[in-house]
Amino acid sequence: MKTGDRIRRRPGEATYERIYALVRQIPAGYVASYGQIAALVGRCTPRMVGYALAALPADSDVPWQRVINAQGKISPRADSQGTARQRQLLEAEGIRFDAQNRVNWRQVRWPGPELDWLLANGFSPEPAWTPENAKS
DNA sequence: CACGTGACAACTC
DNA sequence: AGAGTTGCCACGT
Incomplete structure (x- = not known):
């Protein structure tokens, strides 16, 4: 270990x-x-997840629309059309929004990947916290 | 409920 | 090679 190694991440895995x-x-x-994604990634802030998703190319195979903020709402961003598109994509997948433009976390919250998947891909078995849990 | 605070990697000159 | 730019948040008070 050299003095610059703050975060241990596998080579090639940005x-x-x-x-x-x-x-x-x-x-x-x-x-x-x-926050849920960030907790699973480890050494990662919720904001960074937003950064990462914002950097995705349009033709990416990553389902970026399935990540929303802790309030259960679609995060506003520079391109307002993108917000509408995200909602459209989610509704096409069966996600419902209430009158406050929020989803029902208890119904649609992703429970997380399988344990073996986490281990096989070098993620921490137990996420420290999730924002939704921390509040309640 | 509004506000301020915390905290980061990738890309582009 | 290094500095500057950019970008979809959560929490406590």
Whole structure:
């Protein structure tokens, strides 16, 4: 170990790629929060998840629309049309929004990947916390 | 409920 | 090679 090794990450596995790998596991009909993804990735902030998703190319195979904020709402961003598109994609997958434009977390929250998948892909078996849990 | 605070990697010159 | 730019959040008070 040299003095610059703050974060141990596997060679070739950039943080963004790990975020993408995780988001790819979210099945249609479920959504995850930025904080939930961040907790699974480890050494990652919810904001970074947003950064990573914002950097995705349009033709990406990552289901970015399945990640929303802890309030259960679609995060506003620069391109307002993108927000509408995200909602459209989610509704096509069966996600319902209430009058406040929020989803019902208890119904559609992604439980997370299988334990063996986590282990096989170098993720921590137990996420420290999720924002939704921390509040309650 | 509104506000301020915390905290990061990838890309582009 | 290094500095500057960019970008979809959560929490406590």
